[in-house]
Amino acid sequence: MKLIAPIATAIAAAAFTLPAAAQFAKPEDAVKYRQSALFVMSQHFARIGAMANDKVPYDAKAAVENAEVVAEMAKLPWTGFVPGTDKIGNTKAKPEIWTEQAKFREHNEKLVGETQKLLAAAKTNNLDNLKAAFKPTAAACKACHDDFRNK
Amino acid sequence: MKLIAPIATAIAAAAFTLPAAAQFAKPEDAVKYRQSALFVMSQHFARIGAMANDKVPYDAKAAVENAEVVAEMAKLPWTGFVPGTDKIGNTKAKPEIWTEQAKFREHNEKLVGETQKLLAAAKTNNLDNLKAAFKPTAAACKACHDDFRNK
Numbered sequence: 181m182k183l184i185a186p187i188a189t190a191i192a193a194a195a196f197t198l199p200a201a202a203q204f205a206k207p208e209d210a211v212k213y214r215q216s217a218l219f220v221m222s223q224h225f226a227r228i229g230a231m232a233n234d235k236v237p238y239d240a241k242a243a244v245e246n247a248e249v250v251a252e253m254a255k256l257p258w259t260g261f262v263p264g265t266d267k268i269g270n271t272k273a274k275p276e277i278w279t280e281q282a283k284f285r286e287h288n289e290k291l292v293g294e295t296q297k298l299l300a301a302a303k304t305n306n307l308d309n310l311k312a313a314f315k316p317t318a319a320a321c322k323a324c325h326d327d328f329r330n331k
Numbered sequence: 332m333k334l335i336a337p338i339a340t341a342i343a344a345a346a347f348t349l350p351a352a353a354q355f356a357k358p359e360d361a362v363k364y365r366q367s368a369l370f371v372m373s374q375h376f377a378r379i380g381a382m383a384n385d386k387v388p389y390d391a392k393a394a395v396e397n398a399e400v401v402a403e404m405a406k407l408p409w410t411g412f413v414p415g416t417d418k419i420g421n422t423k424a425k426p427e428i429w430t431e432q433a434k435f436r437e438h439n440e441k442l443v444g445e446t447q448k449l450l451a452a453a454k455t456n457n458l459d460n461l462k463a464a465f466k467p468t469a470a471a472c473k474a475c476h477d478d479f480r481n482k
Binding site (some may be wrong): 257 | 352355356360363364366367368370374377400401402
């Protein structure tokens with residue numbers, strides 16, 4: 181597994197401390213958990229995107245607050261991808277998540293790393309830095325969706 | 332509005348920086364957001380509860396990790412309670428949330444304050460401290476549910 185950055189790897193490792201299945205009372209909870217964490221992240225990420233794409237005025241404080249939530253939320257969803265939950269509810273998870281675990285985790289860690297950089301960029305209070313960090317973060321979302329999420 | 336603790340109040344104030352409605356593309360997103368944040372919080376809180384209630388062995392590191400997520404998540408749901416979203420989707424939100432805003436926010440801030448104390452207790456690496464802090468946090472959840480959530 182490629183190591184993106186020491187800090188991201190440490191964070192991702194912490195997220196994988198416990199066996200994933202042991203953390204959820206039932207498979208439906210695991211699906212709901214990962215979808216919930218990803219949705220909360222997406223909402224805050226979209227607010228940064230609106231600034232990065234000049235759709236709303238740049239608000240440095242709001243950018244940092246949103247980036248903090250994004251960086252925290254990015255660590256969470258992965259334990260929800262419990263083996264055997266690719267047919268539960270309305271999930272779009274592809275079975276490849278479980279047959280290509282190393283690649284999936286590489287994507288997860290990539291996202292965690294990019295969100296850490298996004299937060300660091302937000303904290304510079306500079307819109308150009310935010311824009312520069314937004315793109316690779318969005319690309320990390322898309323890369324994983326392309327490989328591991330059904331349309 | 333009663334001030335629970337300076338830190339909790341500052342956090343809650345930050346969460347209320349922007350007009351809530353302006354943060355969501357549509358009312359359904361606001362409902363999904365608050366439900367998602369509360370669900371993620373509940374999952375991590377339940378893991379602390381399992382330790383506090385002697386249902387699983389005490390794991391000091393896991394307690395801190397879960398308490399960190401709980402404390403972060405506790406700040407989030409409240410912006411999702413956008414006026415006019417008491418009949419959207421499968422929400423259990425009572426209309427009193429919007430007619431008794433001061434009381435609702437007092438509940439929100441109480442929860443944020445208790446989750447900060449829970450995190451501090453977890454960081455002492457002492458199960459008795461965790462147990463002592465778990466109860467008032469659970470009570471803060473219940474108090475708001477009793478007043479503002481339909482069965």
